[in-house]
Amino acid sequence: MNSEIKRNRTAAATVTVLKADKAPLANQEVTVSQVRHKFLFGTAAFELVPLANGEYEGQRQEQALQWADKFLALCNAATLPFYWARFEPERGKPMTKEVQNAAKWCLDHHLVTKGHPLCWHTLTADWLLEMNNAEILQAQTARIQRDVSDFRGLIDMWDVLNEAVIMPVFDKYDNGITRLCKEMGRIKTIKAMFEATRATNPSATLLLNDFDVSDAYDILVEGCLEAGIKIDVIGIQSHMHQGYWGVEKTLKILSHFERFNLPIHFTETTLVSGQIMPPEIVDLNDYQVEEWPTTPEGEERQAREAIQHYTTLLAHPLVEGITWWSMSDGGWLNAPAGLLRKDGSGKPAYDEILKLVKGEWWTSPTKLVTDSQGKIQFSGFEGEYELSYNGKQKPFSLTKEDAAAIEVRL
């Protein structure tokens, strides 16, 4: 295993096993098994909304359940959709219940949920166009207050603001959020949205998220921090439709954010398994194709690149999550960007990442014998574990911070 991954992702655990009467369980064989990763292996999981709301039938339901199995085998995190244009196409009629059901499904399946996004100029509500900027600000703030409140406990992690670098200069079409950001400026807009989110759910994890990986983004992060905005996690989209960045560029990008010493999520990671989008495309949305097939060579390349990318990111101490965008082919841009094909079958990239996530980077069930004080010692990946003894299972967490003094009571 990569020595950086070992250093940054595993911890040396000392677990004291106590019997029900608090006496040490001395000299007994127990088994420890990893149950979940602490590192977030996620994906955009918008399919969960119809699935959790029973909208599928027959064969589609079958397929959706197979999709869910593959998803749950690999992932411990899910990004759920809050695109305002779709979430509340008619003002006052948000699809809160439907997305709540999807979030509940996630919690039932022990997934960490993230809502994406609360404020974005693309796919924002059309009905903002009739308002002046003061009204837009009020509506956007109220939307955050309502949704963050409605989902508190179901979703406690938010992409608060999406693509702020381009937000005020976005010129493809008129929209309320660009208008607002042009007037307020980026930093004041971000501040207002973060403050509204924070006030509504003080314990939530809040991200600033962007596709821009030029100096502009890290300068914006610096400006936000200097202006007193508390960013919990820096989100980097990493849509690589135009080709894998490679290790060097990935590390260079990371190096620009290291000085903030903040957690980083790769929030929207795309590697296609078909033709690479031509480099002259600036806005990826401009690439409109009828068909964008996955190909055998493309799938092999995607697998190689995915291994490399996940390995690079897992080895970096500040990265805390990678979200694949998205699980199946045929989503955004109709790109062959999935880990699964349209028929639901897994591509090599799926198999390879799964081998890493639940193999090389996973602590397999291990038999250990407690000492006279009931202690066992082992080295494992940070995450959730189960200790089994005599037919009983007890959970415990392994993190670097608490690794030296874990206690499990049977």
Added chain:
Amino acid sequence: MNSEIKRNRTAAATVTVLKADKAPLANQEVTVSQVRHKFLFGTAAFELVPLANGEYEGQRQEQALQWADKFLALCNAATLPFYWARFEPERGKPMTKEVQNAAKWCLDHHLVTKGHPLCWHTLTADWLLEMNNAEILQAQTARIQRDVSDFRGLIDMWDVLNEAVIMPVFDKYDNGITRLCKEMGRIKTIKAMFEATRATNPSATLLLNDFDVSDAYDILVEGCLEAGIKIDVIGIQSHMHQGYWGVEKTLKILSHFERFNLPIHFTETTLVSGQIMPPEIVDLNDYQVEEWPTTPEGEERQAREAIQHYTTLLAHPLVEGITWWSMSDGGWLNAPAGLLRKDGSGKPAYDEILKLVKGEWWTSPTKLVTDSQGKIQFSGFEGEYELSYNGKQKPFSLTKEDAAAIEVRL
């Protein structure tokens, strides 16, 4: 004349002419003549250092004086060199006197002076390399305090920080300022330098200056302003060795800075009159050529582009100055970037800009007759004027703010 230029650069003056005894000079013919522009038409004038210090002799002195004549005919502003590596090659032995003499020469010739730059990673003092970052910060701050103080009254306008966007990620060679900025971050570095300059000369005009015209720069400006840094003027370098930007790009760049409502200087404007530098060059310094001749076609193109560029900028209400970089061929990169050829002769661009600055954009001597209250009215370019009557000359200023109530006492 361009109607924007008329609106943004001229004012309708009402001048009351009083006799020595304060009685109105009624019903008399007077002449008003513009003496200088308020708008800063400048150039890098590093040649003034040897000239003002009597370092030229014979033919070179002749040439230098001819250069000075051409320079003074066109310009009302001069940028003087403070590159630390050259200004203080040996620690403790700055060339203060020499540059003071050049600044005095400028004041004697009614030029507005600007010092360039106080803090920059390029051409910074080599001897910083032996220091730790705390010592570098102290040395850089002390340098600002010393020089800004030594030149107070001689130079009251400073490019405080140069090229902050690239400063912490500059990787061509190790230098003290990049090290410092990497640790402090851009905004804290800018803040420290601005505060040191402001404290030393509270009435000085302070610029942030950059060649970067991407979103990164205006995001940095926003971050600085949100962090409470008082930037008086935004400096945009505009070295166009790789081809004229054209009106559209120029206006687009300006539009990114308009929201700050701060004055803008085009601090280092270059248009070459020879071959255009290839587009694949990223750092202009990488373009090293033996010869880069000025050509007749290049000179015609340069003239057309210069007219366009000056016209675009003069028409924009926030732009308050343009500095040509620099007056003669053979300066930075050995480029044919001058308005004058190496032999001192003027190129078409010189003639054309001069025609504009002292012709179309200039208020020629005008005879007017005072009314019974001693008043005259005229419309003129903002700047310094002279009123002549009966062999006497009296100065007055014309600005939009004060245009309606100017008083001249004979």
